[in-house]
Amino acid sequence: MTEFKIYTKLGDKGETSLIGGLRVPKYHERIEAYGTLDELNSFIGLIRDQKINKHYKKILTEIQSVVFILESILATDPESKTARELPVLSEKDVELLEKEIDKMNEELPPLRNFILPGGHSTVSYCHIARTVCRRSERLVIKMSGNNIIDSLVLQYLNRLSDYFFVLARKIGKDLDADEIPWISNA
Numbered sequence: 229m230t231e232f233k234i235y236t237k238l239g240d241k242g243e244t245s246l247i248g249g250l251r252v253p254k255y256h257e258r259i260e261a262y263g264t265l266d267e268l269n270s271f272i273g274l275i276r277d278q279k280i281n282k283h284y285k286k287i288l289t290e291i292q293s294v295v296f297i298l299e300s301i302l303a304t305d306p307e308s309k310t311a312r313e314l315p316v317l318s319e320k321d322v323e324l325l326e327k328e329i330d331k332m333n334e335e336l337p338p339l340r341n342f343i344l345p346g347g348h349s350t351v352s353y354c355h356i357a358r359t360v361c362r363r364s365e366r367l368v369i370k371m372s373g374n375n376i377i378d379s380l381v382l383q384y385l386n387r388l389s390d391y392f393f394v395l396a397r398k399i400g401k402d403l404d405a406d407e408i409p410w411i412s413n414a
Contacts, residue, residue, distance in 0.1 A: 261302045265299045294384065302381075322383055341410055343409055347405035355392070
């Protein structure tokens with residue numbers, strides 16, 4: 229197996245390559261979209277490193293793997309034929325999130341108000357992951373105006389942000405953290 233060097237010096241002039249070889253500026257919409265997913269993946273790792281239920285850790289590890297798949301999808305030049313086979317996103321990935329959301333929701337009180345993020349640092353990390361996921365979703369939607377993007381990518385990101393919202397509530401409940409409802413002054 230060939231060892232990869234961390235630095236290649238190819239990006240020193242503000243460009244990088246998509247999978248397939250196309251050189252693009254580092255501010256290109258694809259780079260912005262998959263870079264935001266990379267940021268999300270780092271926050272998921274931070275959540276996984278907390279003292280949380282082993283089941284959550286297992287699911288978060290699976291999610292991180294899928295986020296890497298999403299990154300590879302977005303990092304691929306849609307006009308090229310890649311020499312290597314890339315991993316694919318599946319409807320089962322979306323279904324896993326839905327199952328997990330439903331299972332956690334069964335143990336939570338009904339939501340009657342918006343809630344203020346916080347109550348415990350782990351809960352806050354989940355909310356940060358949720359908001360980074362939403363930003364990623366917006367960037368993919370913006371990018372898809374010029375490119376063909378599998379609708380499953382958007383469906384997964386939409387469901388993933390929902391997952392982080394419910395995970396925040398469930399971890400808050402597990403930790404007996406206060407869930408503070410937002411009360412409008414209107």
